[in-house]
Amino acid sequence: MKDLKTICSENITALIVLIFAVVFPIFNSAYKVDQFTGFYVTCLLSFSIILIWGYTGIFSFGQAAFYGVGAYTYAIISLCSDKNLTILAALAGIAIAGVFALILGYFIFYGGVNEIFTGIITLCISIVCETFIVQTSGPEWKILGVWIGGYNGLNNIPKIKIGNFVLNGVPLYFFVIAVVFLVYFLFRKLTHSNMGYALFGVRESKQRSELFGYKTAKIQTLAFGASGALAGLGGVLFSAWSGYVVPSTLSVDNSTVAVVMVALAGRKNVTGALIMTLIYSYFTHQLAASGNVFSNVILGVLLVLIVMFMPEGALVELFKKADMLLEKLMGKKKKTA
Amino acid sequence: MFGDIFAYIYQFIDSFAFLVLAALGMAIIYGMMGITNMAQGELIMIGAYVTDIMVCNLGMPLIIGIIIGTVFTGFVGLLMDRLIIKRLYDRPLDSVVATWGLSIALAQLIYIIFGPSMTGVSIPLGSFKVAGRSYSYYRLLLVAIAIVLILITFLVFKYTKFGLHSRATMQNREIANSLGVNANKMNAGTFMLGSALAGLCGGLYLPTMSLTPSYGESFLVQSFVTVLVGGADPLLGTVLAGGGLGIVQSILNMKFNTFYGKIGILLMAILFIRILPNGFSGYFNGVRLKMKLKKEKNRGDK
Amino acid sequence: MANMETPKEKILILDKVSKQFGGIQAVEDFSMSMDKGELRCLIGPNGAGKTTVFKMVMGVYPASSGRIVFQGEDITSISASKRARKGMSIKMQVPGVYEELTLRENMRIAAENYVPKKQLAEEIDRLIELVHIQDLGNPQVKNMSHGQQQWLEIAMALASNPSLLLLDEPAAGLGPEETEFTAELVTSLNKQGLSILFIEHDMNFVRKIADQVTVMYYGKKFAEGSIDEIVNDERVIQIYLGNS
Numbered sequence: 102m103k104d105l106k107t108i109c110s111e112n113i114t115a116l117i118v119l120i121f122a123v124v125f126p127i128f129n130s131a132y133k134v135d136q137f138t139g140f141y142v143t144c145l146l147s148f149s150i151i152l153i154w155g156y157t158g159i160f161s162f163g164q165a166a167f168y169g170v171g172a173y174t175y176a177i178i179s180l181c182s183d184k185n186l187t188i189l190a191a192l193a194g195i196a197i198a199g200v201f202a203l204i205l206g207y208f209i210f211y212g213g214v215n216e217i218f219t220g221i222i223t224l225c226i227s228i229v230c231e232t233f234i235v236q237t238s239g240p241e242w243k244i245l246g247v248w249i250g251g252y253n254g255l256n257n258i259p260k261i262k263i264g265n266f267v268l269n270g271v272p273l274y275f276f277v278i279a280v281v282f283l284v285y286f287l288f289r290k291l292t293h294s295n296m297g298y299a300l301f302g303v304r305e306s307k308q309r310s311e312l313f314g315y316k317t318a319k320i321q322t323l324a325f326g327a328s329g330a331l332a333g334l335g336g337v338l339f340s341a342w343s344g345y346v347v348p349s350t351l352s353v354d355n356s357t358v359a360v361v362m363v364a365l366a367g368r369k370n371v372t373g374a375l376i377m378t379l380i381y382s383y384f385t386h387q388l389a390a391s392g393n394v395f396s397n398v399i400l401g402v403l404l405v406l407i408v409m410f411m412p413e414g415a416l417v418e419l420f421k422k423a424d425m426l427l428e429k430l431m432g433k434k435k436k437t438a
Numbered sequence: 439m440f441g442d443i444f445a446y447i448y449q450f451i452d453s454f455a456f457l458v459l460a461a462l463g464m465a466i467i468y469g470m471m472g473i474t475n476m477a478q479g480e481l482i483m484i485g486a487y488v489t490d491i492m493v494c495n496l497g498m499p500l501i502i503g504i505i506i507g508t509v510f511t512g513f514v515g516l517l518m519d520r521l522i523i524k525r526l527y528d529r530p531l532d533s534v535v536a537t538w539g540l541s542i543a544l545a546q547l548i549y550i551i552f553g554p555s556m557t558g559v560s561i562p563l564g565s566f567k568v569a570g571r572s573y574s575y576y577r578l579l580l581v582a583i584a585i586v587l588i589l590i591t592f593l594v595f596k597y598t599k600f601g602l603h604s605r606a607t608m609q610n611r612e613i614a615n616s617l618g619v620n621a622n623k624m625n626a627g628t629f630m631l632g633s634a635l636a637g638l639c640g641g642l643y644l645p646t647m648s649l650t651p652s653y654g655e656s657f658l659v660q661s662f663v664t665v666l667v668g669g670a671d672p673l674l675g676t677v678l679a680g681g682g683l684g685i686v687q688s689i690l691n692m693k694f695n696t697f698y699g700k701i702g703i704l705l706m707a708i709l710f711i712r713i714l715p716n717g718f719s720g721y722f723n724g725v726r727l728k729m730k731l732k733k734e735k736n737r738g739d740k
Numbered sequence: 741m742a743n744m745e746t747p748k749e750k751i752l753i754l755d756k757v758s759k760q761f762g763g764i765q766a767v768e769d770f771s772m773s774m775d776k777g778e779l780r781c782l783i784g785p786n787g788a789g790k791t792t793v794f795k796m797v798m799g800v801y802p803a804s805s806g807r808i809v810f811q812g813e814d815i816t817s818i819s820a821s822k823r824a825r826k827g828m829s830i831k832m833q834v835p836g837v838y839e840e841l842t843l844r845e846n847m848r849i850a851a852e853n854y855v856p857k858k859q860l861a862e863e864i865d866r867l868i869e870l871v872h873i874q875d876l877g878n879p880q881v882k883n884m885s886h887g888q889q890q891w892l893e894i895a896m897a898l899a900s901n902p903s904l905l906l907l908d909e910p911a912a913g914l915g916p917e918e919t920e921f922t923a924e925l926v927t928s929l930n931k932q933g934l935s936i937l938f939i940e941h942d943m944n945f946v947r948k949i950a951d952q953v954t955v956m957y958y959g960k961k962f963a964e965g966s967i968d969e970i971v972n973d974e975r976v977i978q979i980y981l982g983n984s
Contacts, residue, residue, distance in 0.1 A: 162538075205708070207712075208708045208711070208712045209708070209712075211712065212711045212712040212713065212714075214715040216531065217530055217531060218474070218666055218711070220534045221474065221662045221663075221665070221666055222666070222704075222707070222708060224476070224662065225658075225659045225704050226704065228655070228658065229659065229700060229701055229704055232700075233697075233701070236697055354542075357538070360538075361539075394546070394550055395546070395550070396546075397542050397546035398542075398543045398546045398547055400539070400542060400543070401539040401540060401542040401543025401544070401546065402539065402543050403539070404536070404538070404539030404542075405522060405536050405540055405543070408526070408535050408536040408539065409522065409525055409526070409536065
């Protein structure tokens, strides 16, 4: 990815998306604004996959699990008392998801286990987490006095409240897009920072990077923890936006959708992921396609095809082609000037 | 007292058989090709569904149904390999993603075609009692089958041409290639074999569980964890992992329930790989060869 | 006053180092020491264990037994990344470059742990010029020629300003002009004080630049001495059986 100062198709697109996001509430109903808030929240899950898979080269099925941990933590803490604990709940959600990921990462990466096995381990953990919550239907399962809710999940989760101000509707929308674009901006900075290059080195060849002085196990573990925290942030905002959380929030299906979106756009490109998540979420909503019985088949086949034929991602290819066109146009301008 | 001991032993060998049968196919594919086949659960399911159709819809005896299921799944695996996996041999991380995509597509297709449930197959051979508890003969038969399978795999690896080529490829792919082992054919054959074994597992356990589109999930965690803990040697690893994890799983199954059995072996695996990242087989192979080297040194010094 | 020679500082000492892989003894009781500022070559027929020794020195493989001492410190159980930070660098036999990344991205990854961010671009430029690949622009490394990749890797290895540089077959696959340039590069680096240990099969190259030579055969040290001694050693000539 080029840096933020270059004029290129990616940066232009990002700017357009930013403008689109900011003016959206002016031209759309409250319902639509609320709907899109949810789409932007999902972007955080996609970003966490870019961080761990695209940047660090570790494939994790567990991102939805961390997303779910964030969502459930926020729900439980904000529900457990009559006082307004929502801000604490939000921070706790991020922290617990992050710590969970760090600990898991420690066991995986300091042992030096094959990155591929991370896929297996995170898949098993996701399955176990989801099954655990579904099976714990009985009211004897309480954390902080709040029943986990089993199959039905938790309802009436309070919105984030700062003082007397409740984050709902349009203010919540702007809060969420502020968070999303802040994270986006940090990602762009990361790509050109020492930390970013450390991740790329570990991704491209763990062994070789060791010989350039990188402590690869530490880097992998920290990246995994950060991506867990990021997914947790997404989960927190999901709870705070939707007001409910169900076991399927941390299901493997949820992870899969996000993985497909990221793979389709380009796993190493955060602008692509942002756009693809919005587009994909919008269309599946329009077509009520997520309830469609064929959706998983299409997703699965798509994933196979992308991995086989377009591993760099479709949007990334588009950006490249657009850049070539742009260069031609700018070249022409220089000649006529 | 005897009743309790018998119960534990029965549970252990039952778990051992389950883990071995669920994992062997995947372990062979991983050991030979370095490919982590995320569609293992779906292959197991295909075996079960084919067996079920043969038995319930076409009235065949269970054995025939299972054999047909196994062969059919083998061919599905061959198709998978030739169409998809072939292009990803040098991209192991991408093959994880691709086989995952396949698995969710397959699972959904099975649901679409066959609906939420299928007629079950009743468990044959009846039961026997020990100290007041009932036990199934069929599940004991599965233990016997697992052991026979291990023996057959051992013999194939040690004494057949395919086995020799397999071991050579596992040790060093490039050298095996230059010695005339056709890696392409090996891969297709291996994937087919591994898939067939998965289908066999599905068919064998059909009488013990209800057949729904989440049938494969019942095996998923166990087969993955066994391969993880077993390491790269498909035979030694699967047997040792089946034994070690079998102990943990059987105790937890008995004390609590099968869900805690799953969590238990998963946690064990995560702790285990921290210490022995190459699994049981990596560790034992190292120990065995070190001892061999010592012997040779001693002989040389004499 | 008694004639006391100050012992020359040893940059690297290998003390009875061995390596087993499963059933194979790749290296057995190998001992060698290098003075600071030395330019030493490790030669021997294929399979003699030279690359294995390199990998043990760098820490890619742990030694099965024996000690490795670097700049007076026992590094036998220290991780590879720590050894790199202590001033050891390696150019691998099969180019250890990041093929999917660009030239400058490769350099950045090699250099950023050692060069402050402000001087990074300048230092990368300097190193690229040093190995003569400054006219390539910034291609994807997999599109660079084998020789260019070798030079890139040398530049990457130098980014840490190492005290010991390990070069595994720096002249492999290079044409005569490229080999000439590499020889000059290695010599000039050594003249500036960099201790260099390299593996080579090209005996012309070795003859041109090495001070000291260690010969390996079947995992053991076979002979050792100055380049002239080794080149004229009957037994060494025999084990090569016809190599120049």
